[in-house]
Amino acid sequence: MKNNLLLIASVLTISLLFTSCEKDDPIIPDEPELITTLNYMLSPANGGDMITLSFQDLDGDGGEDPIVTGGTLAANTSYVGRLELLNEAESPAESITEEIQEEEEEHQFFFQSSISDLSVSYNDEDSNDKPVGLSSIITTGAAASGTLTIILRHEPNKSATNVADGDITNAGGETDIEVTFSIDVQ
């Protein structure tokens, strides 16, 4: 009995020793949810060249620093702003904008500027008549320079006080995007 036991024990121990210690290569996962790029395309209401503010971080959260491109806006002008979100890690690039549109009740963009004369208002509505922000109107005043921050909240409480007016204070939810551009108003 004792010998049998020892034999089993040693066989098992040895079999473990010879188990392959080479791990198979992992499958690199697709990242369909990744947002690499945000483009804020501003078309002057009275015609003229389109200005694009963009934030691009192709390798996601780590690695290389993102490329952030600000812009120069004309004073006392209105622009129609359209937001485009892309996953450029996929090829061809995938539109995240569509995903937001499909779940528009669960998403809202917020715009904050350090320039007091610059205001942004919503130019779209979800099925509950609450703003989304994929389309917006930006109005500049006197010449100034500062920043514009665009925030995307997932599952905000759009019915909370002032949230529909673009005040983020009571919105809650998770931030999916928070990017800041430098802006010159000339």
Added chain:
Amino acid sequence: MSNSKRLFFIAFLFFILKANAQECELSIQGHVFDFESKLPLSYVNVFIQETSVGTVTDDEGNFLIENICEGEYHLIFSHIGCEAKKRHLVISKDTLLNIELPHSATSLGAVVIHGKIDNSNTQSSLSINRQMIEDNSNKSLSGLLETESGVQLIKNGSGISKPVVHGLYGNRLTILNNGIVQSGQQWGNDHAPEIDPYVADKITVIKGANAIEYGAGNLGGLILIEPKSIGTEPHLHGQYNYTYETNGRGHSMNTRVEKYSPLLAWRISGTLKNYGDRKAVDYFLTNTGVKEANFSVKLEKSWKDKLFLDFYASTFNTELGVLRGSHIGNTTDLEQALTKDIPFFTEPNFSYTINAPKQQVSHQLAKLKSKYYINEDQIIEFVLAGQLNDRKEFDVRRSGREDIPSLNLKQYSFDTELSYTRRFKNAVKLKFGNQNNLTDNTNNPDTGILPLIPDYISWKNGFFSTLSTKVNNAHFNLGIRYDYEYQNVLTISSSVPKEIIKYENEFHNVSGLFAIKVDLTNTQTISFNAGYSMRNPGINERYSNGLHQGVSGIEQGDINLDIEKSVKNTLEYKWLPNTKFSINVLGYHQNFTDYIFLNPTEEIRLTIRGAFPVFQYTQTDARIYGLDVSSQFTISHSLFGILKYSYLKGEDNKNNVPLIFLPSNSLFGSFVYRTKNAIKLSKTVVMDAPEIELNSRLVFKQNNILPEQDFANPPPTYHLVGLKASTNVNFQTYKIRCFIKADNLLNVKYRDYLNRQRYFADDLGRSITFGLSFKF
């Protein structure tokens, strides 16, 4: 003597015995004394289950039960603070018994502070008995240990907790489930040990310097989860337990049945648990429910007291909700959450539903242990075990992806152990052995998210040897261990295009232990432990890379991390002058070289989700030291008390700053009142003396931290009061135990420093638990 005469004589004898039995003139006489101090125990209830006849021991610990008929009986001994002891007896003549109860060293319904129980045990430890486990079965495994000195919990809300012993947890603290090192994703602070406390009859925490026999990497502490042996009781026995807790409207139930026969002894146990949203004082903690379904089988078989086989298999399956309001996107969200009185997403109504964020974890274990006695002094043991840990974590995601886990890890591990124990004359015991572990960890690529922890295989092979001996009144214990670890790690780079980078690592770790325990007098012992151990960096510490949304930071491993080294010294003094008083003081000091920790750096990294602080795994030199004190005292025959105090401090010696995320100091006190005698409800129904316990826990503010080391200041000191009333009712061979207890009786609003949920919400408000158990 002729045959007929012989026959007559036998018949005559039989007649006498029979007559005797019919007249029921047998008696059971006995003496009950303390297992540790050997002093007589008075006021012990002695009770025959079958006849409901009972008595109480006198001042000398003696009892006498007369007028017993011949037959089979179960005798139950119960005493305040002791787990009731049951003896199976076949009575055919007057019987004399000597019964030992582990009394004075037993805290009141709580912890057994091992003193002289195991003379060779030179390491300080504490343990929790079955009744304590049953009475707290509404809690998790870790929750059971919460009030013990030197043990604290790291929590992520109320459902997820992991134990901390002397400031060490996770990779540094080994948990042994049934003798097998619990494998799982121990690196995560929000990963609770996947063990059903109902399977345990005893939970022991070893606080000494080192546990040489139990695998590499433990730097001091060890938690042992042990079911008891099925024994040799030939009848079918079992129990049903049920508890209902008001906070969370939670039901837990467990059934356990066992039977011994020479052919095969078996025990099965099954647990179901369903909890809904927990409640803080002012609001529901939305999405904090827990569901659990567990099952285990234990089989035992022995051959001629030579070979013992023990098979154990268990499955543990749980779904754990994570507070909805604690799921945040970036640092701004966190800052905002910190200012909220009521967390975001708090629903006004209670619900059992568990949505994302949540965890689904299942853990399977199978083990076979064989023990062979070559002779009385030589034992060979062989253990074979396999485990599968399957962890899925679900986050709030876009476009219906909530049903796809964000993290999905499968970890297989296989263990073998072969050891040889030899007892020599003059109390010398030598043990040596070899342990193998193969761990294979794989991410499921369907998550759509780059894995935080890479795929890897690791293989460990360790040799250990321990020697214990006794010289006069001093017990010595020496141990040495060597471990080899090989790691094959496959990381995915975050560059474009993504690449697979392979790493191969080899580590050599050595650990050693010296322990001595001196019995100064019959009632005093002093023990000293010194242990050196090495722990190679864990996979997470070297390779984790990415955004850990839960902690709102980017965690970066360092592939150049070196082995962590530690020296731990403990000094313990025990004094048990009589059965009325005992005190235990344990001081410890642990010095680390190349201590690995997650260091907040000055770097802020910009991502599309906003800016995040970068936390980098770094090494430093550090020390942790502290003091555990516990004392028990008898105020009168019916009033008993216990006090426990834990003090701990940790410092980063290189940078001269406190170590973060260490337990606060705490003080626990409990008083138990027990009516003097059992109450006879009817001829056959007896109620054990009812008990009322009032306890109180004071957890001090963690002052040993700088404001810049955390997102929020540590929460203030809090004080919780608990109340519990319990009794047992015995009839025939059955026993019913009922209890009612209130946790956070005064409904105090508080937050705990080690609870990650403290950034977002208050801790649990008042909760009342009703418990019922039925034993046969």
